[in-house]
């Protein structure tokens with residue numbers, strides 16, 4: 224697959240075409256996938272003229288994209304952002320109404336069955352981020368609404384710009400959020416009271432509050448500064464042992480969903496093989512020699 228420099232000086236995997244480890248290629252219409260530096264994949268929501276509203280093609284493209292990233296040994300960390308003036312206005316409202324109207328089934332059971340499949344497909348769109356062992360850094364500017372919040376709560380790290388705002392908007396369009404926010408947001412920000420307030424009133428939460436409640440870990444002056452910060456953070460992660468990094472993501476998510484004893488048990492089983500990696504010896508030696516992990520060549524995984 225050809226790699227080339229974009230007009231912005233980034234390394235591009237031929238625009239919105241992504242190659243899996245096996246060499247097959249997928250063309251995305253709603254996502255742009257580039258490689259700005261070694262080990263770093265940048266996935267960008269790419270419908271800027273429609274405020275990155277999420278259409279049905281986006282759902283399946285997300286699944287394909289993250290399943291490919293999961294097995295791409297060249298990718299060690301992902302940055303996720305939105306093209307244009309804002310991150311995303313959530314589900315495409317035109318799509319939503321036509322999808323619901325066109326649901327097949329000649330009685331209530333069959334219509335419900337198909338609606339359930341539709342909802343679980345929507346859920347998988349964002350669950351794939353969590354299932355992908357590579358850490359994902361969400362970089363949010365401007366509005367992040369509805370499904371945009373579903374998306375970022377499935378990411379591992381969230382950054383935003385000073386002008387960013389977040390809105391759990393679903394109650395305003397007559398539904399209970401059903402593709403991840405109600406399940407993940409309470410685990411991201413500690414206060415269930417705040418989660419309930421945001422989800423029940425659909426009020427906007429601006430960047431300062433997002434930082435103080437822990438939804439984001441850093442706020443940047445503007446998008447340029449945020450993307451530079453995201454790239455710097457991604458480089459820090461990409462320079463470390465992929466065995467350590469991916470094991471950390473997987474075990475953090477496991478422990479979020481299980482008891483401490485169960486998680487410790489899982490961890491012990493995980494590391495009984497992973498501790499045998501060469502990366503431990505290499506890293507320990509580098510530490511003794513006062514070298515940075517970034518100076519140690521770790522093979523891809």
Ligand SMILES: CC/C=C\C=C\CC(=O)SCCNC(=O)CCNC(=O)[C@H](O)C(C)(C)COP(=O)(O)OP(=O)(O)OC[C@H]1O[C@@H](n2cnc3c(N)ncnc32)[C@H](O)[C@@H]1OP(=O)(O)O
Pocket residue numbers: 272273274276277312313314315316317319341342345366368369370371392393396401402
């Ligand atoms: C199974 C799953 C079921 C449902 C899940 C739902 C979760 C959700 O996502 S709920 C949230 C839905 N989103 C919204 O309610 C936001 C709608 N958008 C807005 O309110 C505004 O766009 C805005 C954020 C206030 C920004 O306004 P402005 O700066 O004036 O831009 P616009 O002119 O409105 O937008 C530009 C362009 O984009 C189109 N667009 C924006 N958002 C959506 C959207 N969500 N769906 C479809 N289209 C959208 C807008 O129509 C404009 O298009 P033009 O062709 O230029 O008119």
